[in-house]
Amino acid sequence: MTNRGDIFETGEIFRDRKLVRVGHVPDLERVVGRDDEIDAIGSALAPAVRGGPPETTIVYGKTGTGKSLVTRCVCREATRRAENNDVMFAHAYIDCSDYGTETQVSRQMARDLHSTVKNSVDEQSIPRKGIGAADYRDIVWEMIDDANVDAFLVILDEIDKLDGDELLRSISRAQESGKADAFIGAICISNKIEYRERLSERVDSSLQDNELVFDPYDARQLEAILTRRRDAFAEGVLQDEVIPKTAALSAREHGDARKAIDMLYEAGRLAEMERAEHVTEAHVDAALEKAEINRFQKLVSGQPPHVKHILRALALLTEQTDRQQFRTAEVYDMYTNITDEVDTSPLSYDRVQRLLKEQAFLGVTESEHTGGGHKEGSYRVHRLLRSPEIVTKGLDRQ
Ligand SMILES: Nc1ncnc2c1ncn2[C@@H]1O[C@H](COP(=O)(O)OP(=O)(O)OP(=O)(O)O)[C@@H](O)[C@H]1O
Numbered sequence: 001m002t003n004r005g006d007i008f009e010t011g012e013i014f015r016d017r018k019l020v021r022v023g024h025v026p027d028l029e030r031v032v033g034r035d036d037e038i039d040a041i042g043s044a045l046a047p048a049v050r051g052g053p054p055e056t057t058i059v060y061g062k063t064g065t066g067k068s069l070v071t072r073c074v075c076r077e078a079t080r081r082a083e084n085n086d087v088m089f090a091h092a093y094i095d096c097s098d099y100g101t102e103t104q105v106s107r108q109m110a111r112d113l114h115s116t117v118k119n120s121v122d123e124q125s126i127p128r129k130g131i132g133a134a135d136y137r138d139i140v141w142e143m144i145d146d147a148n149v150d151a152f153l154v155i156l157d158e159i160d161k162l163d164g165d166e167l168l169r170s171i172s173r174a175q176e177s178g179k180a181d182a183f184i185g186a187i188c189i190s191n192k193i194e195y196r197e198r199l200s201e202r203v204d205s206s207l208q209d210n211e212l213v214f215d216p217y218d219a220r221q222l223e224a225i226l227t228r229r230r231d232a233f234a235e236g237v238l239q240d241e242v243i244p245k246t247a248a249l250s251a252r253e254h255g256d257a258r259k260a261i262d263m264l265y266e267a268g269r270l271a272e273m274e275r276a277e278h279v280t281e282a283h284v285d286a287a288l289e290k291a292e293i294n295r296f297q298k299l300v301s302g303q304p305p306h307v308k309h310i311l312r313a314l315a316l317l318t319e320q321t322d323r324q325q326f327r328t329a330e331v332y333d334m335y336t337n338i339t340d341e342v343d344t345s346p347l348s349y350d351r352v353q354r355l356l357k358e359q360a361f362l363g364v365t366e367s368e369h370t371g372g373g374h375k376e377g378s379y380r381v382h383r384l385l386r387s388p389e390i391v392t393k394g395l396d397r398q
């Protein structure tokens with residue numbers, strides 16, 4: 001045996017890593033900074049907890065603002081409370097991005113309901129295929145009747161991925177049409193604010209009574225969210241500035257709790273890989289840089305090699321001068337240096353100019369017309385929207 005040591009040794013950074021992993025759904029008590037939203041969803045479900053009709057609600061907000069989490073947690077709580085009241089409250093949760101078509105979503109609604117109300121309909125009678133969306137819905141209404149459900153709530157997460165509006169219509173009509181003998185409501189969730197208008201065209205006004213918008217988290221809220229998860233780390237490992245710094249950077253960049261938690265986890269992993277004793281601010285900086293490089297890498301991964309040479313030229317210019325903006329001719333010169341170095345023939349000046357415009361359109365660079373000096377007339381200047389280190393490292397990894 002060589003003395004390579006224990007290859008599964010991980011160091012002493014984490015105590016309970018799942019707390020900082022994506023997908024962990026904390027209890028309602030660990031949800032912080034969303035009191036108003038919790039109250040709003042609570043009051044939409046309040047009638048159902050007493051055997052009345054749940055109010056259909058539409059939840060909007062940017063990604064990572066707690067929409068799915070708050071909805072699921074409040075729903076779990078509502079189920080508990082209904083039980084105490086001797087009310088049969090059932091719900092089905094469907095992430096439409098996993099399914100997409102009306103038929104698949106309706107089938108999933110039947111399956112999820114079945115797993116919560118164990119009743120006479122056995123799972124075999126929910127066929128995998130061969131029947132349509134309306135048939136699956138009929139199975140749902142049947143299960144509701146058989147199980148004596150008083151109130152049924154359907155959570156349609158990522159509803160903008162659903163390909164039609166039949167399901168929503170039938171949910172709003174099931175009860176009045178006498179198909180189901182229970183109060184039925186829906187919570188529709190979307191991170192596309194643009195979807196709002198489309199939704200209002202698609203469904204009748206009965207579905208638009210309640211609309212709830214989740215705002216991005218501010219630094220204080222993110223700090224509270226991260227602090228509740230500090231048990232993920234072993235005692236004394238996290239330096240004091242780490243959480244406030246992660247929160248501040250995340251609030252400035254996006255206000256997304258998922259990304260903030262991820263960044264904290266990444267900082268911990270970097271400390272672990274270095275076999276450091278503490279997670280420090282430097283690890284947070286490194287985690288941020290890593291995330292930015294990843295994002296940049298994804299953004300340019302499908303681009304042809306010459307676009308990458310052009311971006312590298314801009315990065316080199318930015319590093320070598322104290323300016324941010326460069327004229328097309330300067331970029332072109334540097335670009336031809338690079339193509340010489342890698343031994344390819346350069347594209348024409350016009351072509352490069354067009355590719356630069358395209359990159360500005362894609363949000364990789366920014367271009368503008370500038371009035372030059374007296375005799376120069378106007379010309380176009382270009383600049384990178386990220387630091388040259390990020391761009392260079394992202395390009396190196398292609
Ligand atoms: N208020 C909060 N308290 C504690 N943890 C939170 C809170 N908000 C979000 N999180 C954490 O961030 C993760 C992402 O939140 P959630 O899935 O609810 O976002 P979302 O708004 O549904 O985003 P998307 O639009 O991308 O689906 C959650 O799984 C949870 O771990």
Ligand SMILES: [Mg+2]
Pocket residue numbers: 067068069157
């Ligand atoms: Mg979500």
